[in-house]
Amino acid sequence: MDVSIIIVNYNTISLLINAVDSVLEKTKDIMYEIIVVDNNSDDNSQFIISQKYNNQVNYIALADNIGFGRANNKGIEVAKGRNIFLLNPDTILQNNAIKTLSDFLDDNSSVGVAGANLYNDDGTFQPSFSQMYPSLGVELSNLFHLMFLQNKQCVNESEKAIEAKSVVGAAMMIKKEVIEKAGVFNPEFFMYSEEEEWCYRIRKKGFNIFNVPLAKITHLDGKSFQFSENRQKRRLDGVRTLYKVSYNGLYCTLLKIVEYITIVSRLIIFKILKKDQKINYWLFMYKNRKWHI
Known part of the structure; x- marks a missing residue:
């Protein structure tokens, strides 16, 4: 098996169908399996997927909503492919992106992770990778509007692969052998920032991470997460969890102080x-300034 495609679903059946259809339509000349891990949805997805795709999709129904990373871990446990492709349900493949990413990994022994180029539904570029790891420097940059320190390079408009610190988890492929060395997603995360922390651990094991622009995927970002306030709180919890697992207590205390100063100063200014x-x-942000992690 070349690639195991893992899609985590939570009440996004219409989006999920579009994503699976695009995989079946666009993916050629490669052996693959599709694994859908469902976070206890109530959208009748198990019946619909079974009726529509029969044995083309391996459907794993979970008893609870355990979040993005942990659900992907469940898929990784049963994956048979030498490469693991994590794909969001709110995505549509534009081309044979899965083979492009798999070939890139196969052809580059030092590369552990390859991410696709992501696009908005109007065809414009969407951030697909990052050249910075969340840190005190990033928080200070945000506080003082230090534009030269901020992560400007997050899209790739060329046809050349670019090395990155991390790639967006909506469409990232990892070698199975790399997962065996670096481990799976950290279970302390529920949603957001887990792929950055995972990429950090993978790089520490000596593997490179690349954005591969020839793999093109539309990402309907946010369509599978309807409540913006809840989504923002999840983002906050995600990055704070990243800080907790990456840095010591003193460093995290400094991060909390800088975050608080940023919030208060922005409130005064606006x-x-x-x-x-x-x-x-x-x-x-002020109401959610306490770190509930």
Whole structure:
């Protein structure tokens, strides 16, 4: 088996069908399996997937919603492919992206992870990778608006693969042998930032990470997560979990202080400028300033 495609579903059956259909339509000249891990959805997805795809999809029904990383870990446990492709349900393959990524991994022994180029549904580029790892430097950059320190390079408009610190987890492929050495997703994460921490561990094992722009995938970002406030809180919890597992207590205390100063300063600035939308956002941040991790 060349590739195991793992898709985590949570009440996104219509998106999931589009994603699976695009895999079946676009993926050629490669042996693959599709594994859907369902986080206890109530969208009748198990019956629908079984009726529509029969034995083309291995459906794993979980008793609880255990989050993105842990659900992918369940899929990895049963995956037979030498390469593991993690794909969001809110994606549509534009081309034979899975073979492109698999070939890139097979042809480059030092590369452990390959990520696709992601696009919005209007065809514009979407951030697909990062050249920075969340840190005190990043938080200080945000506080002082130090543009030269911020992560500007996150899209690849060329046809050349680019080395990165991490790739977006919506469409990332990992060698099975790399997972055996670096481990699976950290189970402390529920959703968000887990792929950054995973890529960090993979790089520490000596493997490179690349964005491969010839693999093109539309990512309907956010369509599978409807409540923006809840989504933002998940993002906060994700990055704070990343800080907790990556850094010591003193470092995390400094991070909390900088975050608090950033929130208060933004509230003062936007109240002076009377920017209601910005005020509401930073009020939300203030209310959720405690690290519930």
